Amino acid sequence: SxxxxxxxxxxxxxxxxxxxxxxxxxxxxxxxxxxxxxxxxxxxxxxxxxxxxxxxxxxxxxxxxxxxxxxxxxxxxxxxxTVVNSVDDLAEKFNLNAYPNPANNNLQISFEMPATSNLEIAIYNVLGEKVKSMSNDNVVQGIYNHMFDVSDLAPGVYSVRISAEFGATTTSIIVE
Incomplete structure (x- = not known):
């Protein structure tokens, strides 16, 4: 404030x-x-x-x-x-987007994978508890979209975190 x-x-x-x-x-x-x-x-x-x-x-x-x-x-x-890259550098590399924001039922996560790596996308509540996630091994370089069903989440603020072997980045979302 x-x-x-x-x-x-x-x-x-x-x-x-x-x-x-x-x-x-x-x-x-x-x-x-x-x-x-x-x-x-x-x-x-x-x-x-x-x-x-x-x-x-x-x-x-x-x-x-x-x-x-x-x-x-x-x-x-x-x-x-310590992370090899700064948070700003990672955000630019992943180009992480979550929409619609605020979300009601479905949340579309789009991101760019700058290099082949194992990958996890997770949604955390304000207590830092993981409430949803998906993981894939050996995701190749490219642009990806993943849909999460958020209809079972309580209304509030959440963090979406994408993690790979070379770093991670986070964005905030609102579930209505």
């Missing part, structure tokens, strides 16, 4: 049930509700932030509990993976 506020919020729920502690033996253990003493260990989590490439983002942690007062956060790392 122009006022310096947050344009959108993406929520990742790491423990939807809120019912375990990571035990010292590497297993997840149920806490004993009659005990005030639970010996545990931090549990590692990962979130893929690829959909935010090129954007400024803020990361916050919310401890949403009414029965305890502890949240442990340690060793936060944001790791940048």
């Amino acid at each position: 122009g006022s310096g506020g947050i344009d959108s919020l993406v929520n990742y729920t790491f423990d939807p049930a809120g019912c375990f502690v990571h035990g010292e033996d590497g297993m997840f253990i149920e806490p004993d509700p009659t005990s005030t003493n639970v010996v545990g260990q931090l549990r590692p989590f990962e979130v893929n932030l690829w959909q935010f490439i090129g954007q400024d983002i803020y990361i916050a942690f919310l401890h949403n509990s009414d029965d305890d007062n502890l949240i442990s956060v340690d060793d936060i790392g944001v790791i940048k993976t």
